[in-house]
Amino acid sequence: MSSLDTTMGHSAPSHAEDNYLTHAHGIKSWLLTLDHKRIGVMYLCSTVGALMLGGVFALLLRTKLLTPGPGILDMSHDTYNRMFTLHGAIMVFLFIIPAIPGALGNFVLPIMLGAKDVAFPKLNLASYYLWVFGAVFFVTAMVAGSIDTGWTFYTPYSVTTPANGVIWATMGVFILGFSSIFTGLNFIVTIHKLRAEGMTWFRMPLFLWAIYSTSVIQVLATPVLAITVLLLTVERTLHVGIFDPSLGGDPVLFQHFFWFYSHPAVYIMILPGFGIISEIVGVHSRKHVFGYRFIAFSSLAIALLGFLVWGHHLFTSGQSALASVIFSAITFTIAIPSAIKIFNWLATMYKSSLQLTTPMWYAFGFIVLFVIGGLTGLFLAAMAVDIHLHDTYFVVAHFHYVMVGGTLLALFGGLYHWWPKMFGRMYNEMWGKVGAVLVTIGFNVTFFPQFVMGTRGMPRRYFTYLPEFQAFHIASTLGAYLLGFGIVLAFANLAIGAFRGRKASANPWGGATLEWECSSPPPHDNFAVTPTAHDPYDFAHLSYDEKTDGYVARRS
Amino acid sequence: MSTAAAHNHHGEEGHGHDPHLAHHFDSPQQQFDSGKLGIWLFLIQEVLFFSGLFCAYAVYRANHPEIFEFAHRYLDVTLGAVNTAVLICSSLTAAWSVRAAQLGQRKLMIGCIVVTIACAFGFLGIKYVEYAHKFHDGLLWGEKFNPKYAPGGHGEEAGHSPTADAEGHSGQHATAPGATITQEAAGEAKVTTPRNTSIFFSIYFAMTGLHGLHVIAGIIVYVWLLWRALKGEFGPKQYAAIDFAALYWHLVDLVWIYLFPLLYLIR
Amino acid sequence: MSTTTHGHAQDHGLSHVMSAKMLLGVWGALIVLTVVTVITATQPMFNFGAYANLVIAMVIATVKASLVCLFFMHLLYDRKFNLLIFMGSLLFVLLFVSFSMMDTAQYQPAIQSRVEAQAQ
Structure with a gap:
């Protein structure tokens, strides 16, 4: 390429003349780009937009729940049902699943591998537009009769509900599913075929192991969701009767279909988060990650075990006792690889030169939330306890701790970690920390009361409630406002940093993975000379350079 | 196929000068292998996609064998077998188009592609004949299931009680005690069917319909390849798209290889 | 590579x-x-x-x-890896189908007895 005549390499200049942001100009150069970095940035903007939309629904719901009944917003039950459905569906399908792989995965993965791009750049752009297309279907569903089925679309209600947005929403999910499949496919091929010289499997950064495991789930599980929602669409339009009991169909079978995808999907949500935390803990502790291989293999173990536990969503749905016992037992084993990660992160931090940077604060928050969310998952895996807790706010709190705590805090941690690389500028460190603390505290104030409410019998998805729960609901709503404020603050700090922050060096944190060897922001082709990979967590050769306020390699 | 984004290649070892080598690959071999792994992952995705329908089939057949034993006799084994042979022939020509491309036999390659497309249309034509019969005779899904005659018979024999058929089927009504229902057929005769027989046709139309959509997709891909082949875009060093399309086409064949015995050949 | x-x-x-x-x-x-x-x-x-x-x-x-x-x-x-992943995908299909069959077979008698009760 003609743009490669600048000299870049190990001693890259802190701010290259030509980078991916300045390589081409105009809106068309963004919309038709095949550059994985630009596609990553587009994913970031789009998924954050979806997060904001879902977040507005969440705040409206929480505001209504300040009081029993229609409340200060004078909301009807139907509106309430539609709103929690849209909140769940938008958050799951448009934000949580695509956000980290689409935004950070796309941006960082090829650079970490030492590759110029993902294996199929056109397919990558197609994945992004499939996301946009799926989002359009969701918006259409909102205006064309909306949906009130919950994000799970359980039959037979989803076949008979008068809310006519169901077909639009299921087709949206179908399209988003293929966006996700093609992203996973692309990443698997890229990791297999485009690794730089010296990049053996066990020199791969742990983020890549996590993304690889995620991609395996995306390719293997998402097609089952696609056929499920396709059958549901056919069921609703043509009444084929495969899932509709009034025609001889089996609604429990629908739940098997749905959760064969959707349980592995919760690992699509959390595994990239694990990967980000592994990177942050390693780099910001300035110490070699403890138990590298255990963390790497535990990602794969979670991905595979995740396929064996879907029945724990069906304990009270009419699933047989035999299947429930088996699924319950396997569910407990998921705790093992999850705990391996937690203990290895803690062991990495132990006696390290811990740096209390913003990403590290998010990593702390993540670990706290994930431990609470994970342990409460064990309560729910125990069948006898689950009978009591099923469909209560306890479940709501549990999955928000893992899904929101997992994805949102990890996404923030990852953004604050890689932001200097993505946009070449630093953010305000103090406000970054304030945001991290507000998000973590706001989150706990929102969802911890829900654990208590759930154990006392407050059912989920209910429009109204008994007066004894009001104090908890008020606390939860106030927490939600704080969380919302923290999220906006955290994004605002990043956005301001991207435009006004001081220029970042190539390696502000002293990371040893390859993305810190190219300049910030990276040039169009990532590397002038394909770099050679070494141990990704060996920081001995990096030393701080005051002139550039970054770390430089002194490899002999 | 979108995975065909990996373009064709040129075997020359000159790096950076090969117009068919995308900038992010080091060698044609690396590019080819990436495309191949990509298309295999796509096929795996297809396998899981179809697995939902196979799962529904397995669940209903295991729990209600009487429905399948009864209803499959509405299907025409001869047409099913002919269609199987048609698809196998198209698989042969698809595989041969790859060989011809690899060996630079341009005319043979174009011929193979044309025959593949023709076979695919033949398959859809026969499928259309089968579907038309079923729509005509009320052999449909859900509440639309309203058979005009008992299996084994034909339209003109409507009114007969379930015809004597091959041994082993006579007991089908006993397998579901108290679970048989009687349908009014066109106001003239009663056809007794096992409870929920319509499920068989729901599954039949879902499976063959989805498979048919894949055949149509295959036709689109092959027409596109034909157009490119006529422009002379393929050769011994650049045949990735032909190879990957053939792999997809073989998968469509594979699905049918299982669908045929599962739907038509039950006893 | x-x-x-x-x-x-x-x-x-x-x-x-x-x-x-x-x-x-x-x-x-x-x-x-x-x-x-x-x-x-x-x-x-x-x-x-x-x-x-x-x-x-x-x-x-x-x-x-x-x-x-x-x-x-x-x-x-x-490459044998392609064979491996293809066979692997069949394992997942087997898992999906077999668990679903196992569970649905278990609760079928309950449905059957209800159907019979309604018929009477």
Whole structure:
């Protein structure tokens, strides 16, 4: 390429003349780009937009729940049902699943591998537009009769509900599913075929192991969701009767279909988060990650075990006792690889030169939330306890701790970690920390009361409630406002940093993975000379350079 | 196929000068292998996609064998077998188009592609004949299931009680005690069917319909390849798209290889 | 880069070329097996009961599928990793189908008894 005549390499200049942001100009150069970095940035903007939309629904719901009944917003039950459905569906399908792989995965993965791009750049752009297309279907569903089925679309209600947005929403999910499949496919091929010289499997950064495991789930599980929602669409339009009991169909079978995808999907949500935390803990502790291989293999173990536990969503749905016992037992084993990660992160931090940077604060928050969310998952895996807790706010709190705590805090941690690389500028460190603390505290104030409410019998998805729960609901709503404020603050700090922050060096944190060897922001082709990979967590050769306020390699 | 984004290649070892080598690959071999792994992952995705329908089939057949034993006799084994042979022939020509491309036999390659497309249309034509019969005779899904005659018979024999058929089927009504229902057929005769027989046709139309959509997709891909082949875009060093399309086409064949015995050949 | 070399005389640079004889042979075998599966499923002398005939039909279909995979799809000559992931995907299908079958079979008697109660 003609743009490669600048000299870049190990001693890259802190701010290259030509980078991916300045390589081409105009809106068309963004919309038709095949550059994985630009596609990553587009994913970031789009998924954050979806997060904001879902977040507005969440705040409206929480505001209504300040009081029993229609409340200060004078909301009807139907509106309430539609709103929690849209909140769940938008958050799951448009934000949580695509956000980290689409935004950070796309941006960082090829650079970490030492590759110029993902294996199929056109397919990558197609994945992004499939996301946009799926989002359009969701918006259409909102205006064309909306949906009130919950994000799970359980039959037979989803076949008979008068809310006519169901077909639009299921087709949206179908399209988003293929966006996700093609992203996973692309990443698997890229990791297999485009690794730089010296990049053996066990020199791969742990983020890549996590993304690889995620991609395996995306390719293997998402097609089952696609056929499920396709059958549901056919069921609703043509009444084929495969899932509709009034025609001889089996609604429990629908739940098997749905959760064969959707349980592995919760690992699509959390595994990239694990990967980000592994990177942050390693780099910001300035110490070699403890138990590298255990963390790497535990990602794969979670991905595979995740396929064996879907029945724990069906304990009270009419699933047989035999299947429930088996699924319950396997569910407990998921705790093992999850705990391996937690203990290895803690062991990495132990006696390290811990740096209390913003990403590290998010990593702390993540670990706290994930431990609470994970342990409460064990309560729910125990069948006898689950009978009591099923469909209560306890479940709501549990999955928000893992899904929101997992994805949102990890996404923030990852953004604050890689932001200097993505946009070449630093953010305000103090406000970054304030945001991290507000998000973590706001989150706990929102969802911890829900654990208590759930154990006392407050059912989920209910429009109204008994007066004894009001104090908890008020606390939860106030927490939600704080969380919302923290999220906006955290994004605002990043956005301001991207435009006004001081220029970042190539390696502000002293990371040893390859993305810190190219300049910030990276040039169009990532590397002038394909770099050679070494141990990704060996920081001995990096030393701080005051002139550039970054770390430089002194490899002999 | 979108995975065909990996373009064709040129075997020359000159790096950076090969117009068919995308900038992010080091060698044609690396590019080819990436495309191949990509298309295999796509096929795996297809396998899981179809697995939902196979799962529904397995669940209903295991729990209600009487429905399948009864209803499959509405299907025409001869047409099913002919269609199987048609698809196998198209698989042969698809595989041969790859060989011809690899060996630079341009005319043979174009011929193979044309025959593949023709076979695919033949398959859809026969499928259309089968579907038309079923729509005509009320052999449909859900509440639309309203058979005009008992299996084994034909339209003109409507009114007969379930015809004597091959041994082993006579007991089908006993397998579901108290679970048989009687349908009014066109106001003239009663056809007794096992409870929920319509499920068989729901599954039949879902499976063959989805498979048919894949055949149509295959036709689109092959027409596109034909157009490119006529422009002379393929050769011994650049045949990735032909190879990957053939792999997809073989998968469509594979699905049918299982669908045929599962739907038509039950006893 | 993973560059295990193909050790085949017929290799043509990027991937294996299947011989014309093999292509025709596999095609012939597929046609013959199609005839065989129709005969075993329809002729009275091959009626061994529902289960046995299902097994026969599935074995024949699997042989046919294997021929298509190994020869038409070149899996026998391709990188073994492609064979591995394809077989792996079948394991997941097996998992999905078998768990669903196991569970639905368990609660079927409850549905059946309810249907009978309603019929009375």
